[in-house]
Amino acid sequence: MAETEIHLQAAAPFDFWSTLQAHGWVDLLPNEYHPESNSFSRIEQLASGKVVRMGVSAEQGDEIIPLNVLVNHGGRLSSKDRSEIEDVVRHMLRLDEDLSEFYRLCRQNGFPWSQMKPGKGRLLRSPGLFEDMVKVICTTNVQWGGTRRMVRELVEQFGEPLPLYPELKAFPRAQTIAALTFDEFQSRVRLGYRAAYIYQLARVFGEKSNCYAQFFNQQTPTEEIKKELLAIKGIGNYAAASILMLLGRYDEIPVDSVFQQLMRQKYFHQEDFDLKEALAVYENWGRWKYLAYWFDLLTFHQAAEDEGTSV
DNA sequence: TTCCAGGGGTAGA
DNA sequence: TCTACCCATGGA
Structure with a gap:
């Protein structure tokens, strides 16, 4: 296969490792984490239909963090393909997100958030909304383990293979699933009762791939997106x-x-609690509640690990 | 064998 | 709005 290197830059602060490790997405196919090189790879089907393997790694940097994308592909990589791959990496690593307000709140809110180093707090995502919704x-x-199995079966059954390495496959396109009958879809992947939900979602995205384009418009209120x-x-x-x-x-x-376990263990002395009281723990974080909670969870688990106790 | 997991839909109050 | 019950599947 031909090989092409693409170079991108992330503006500091940016922590590549914690972006990969912040939640489990890097372990769900067609993503794969490579601990020996602290990098991840992904099989991606481009808009042109071409299937490529991209390996993404980062170097050290003060103001600029260089990112290297090694692309394995058949034939020639067009400038359009290259630009699409750059967009994929940029989107997955959230290079355009500004978390400075969150970091400021972390400094104000004391332990454990005061330990939150700028550059952390990014959570890896998929290049496309359909994939992220299916995975959720x-x-x-x-x-x-069940999540990993279901996603693996989806990729193995319906993903487009990488030329020369057909065992490596991209995440299935919505149209591919929508073209099947429901019975066939259901019989080929063990999704349980989720099969009907995912099949219906594939039909919506298959009909119009940018069906939820307004979700990416910063002007759309979060409440409106949640309702949809x-x-x-x-x-x-x-x-x-x-x-x-x-x-x-x-x-x-x-x-x-996971949330309920953290609340019981950290805030409610191992007892049952009122959900409203639990949610109030993060109330003063405004539009940063999720990140405040998630970092609280990660540091709680880390502390338990350091002490040698399990949670 | 039973329980339940990074829950959600539905009917009925 | 809240509750009870059901929903496939597989690991513990």
């Missing part, structure tokens, strides 16, 4: 909060078993 639905009411998300079958409060986070809006907390 695959996290509902299932353990993480909740109208989608399979997406409730937890999934809507998670998708909002992936859209770069941190106003909502995803209430799930």
Whole structure:
């Protein structure tokens, strides 16, 4: 396969490692984390239909952090392809997000947030909304191992293969799933009751790939996006909060078993609690609640790990 | 075997 | 708005 290097720059502060590790997305196909080189790779199907493998790594830097993207591809990589790959990396790593207000609040709010080094707090996302929405639905009411299995089966069954390495596949396009009958889709991937939700979502995106373009418009109020998300079958409060986070809006907390466990262990002395009281813990974080909660969770787990106790 | 997981839909109050 | 019940699937 041909190989092309693409160079990008992230403006400081930017912490590549914590962006990859902040939540589990780097472990869901077609992403793959490579601990030995602290890099990740991804099989991506470009708009032209061409399937490529991209390996992304970062170097050290003070004001500018150089990012290297090694692209393996068949044939020639057009300038349009290159520019699309740059956009994919930029979007996945959220290079255009400004978290300076969040960092300022972290300094004001004391421990543990005062430990939050600028450059952290970015959470990896997928290049496209369809993939992120499907993956969020695959996290509902299932353990993480189940999420990984469901996503893996989706990629293996319906993803477009990389030339010469057909075992490596891109995330399926919505149109590919929408072209199947529901019975066939359901029989090829064990998604449980989520199959109907994901199939319906694929039909909506398959019909019009930018069906939720307004979600990316900064002028659209978060409340409006949340309302539209909740109208989608399979997406409730937890999934809507998670998708909002992936859209770069941190106003909502995803209430799930992880959140409830943290509340019981850290704030409510191992006892049951009122949800409103629990959510009030992060009330003064305004539009940064999700990040405040998530960093609280990560540092709590880290502290338990350092002490040798499990949570 | 039973329980439940990075929940959500629906019906009925 | 709140609650009870059901929903596939697989790991613990």
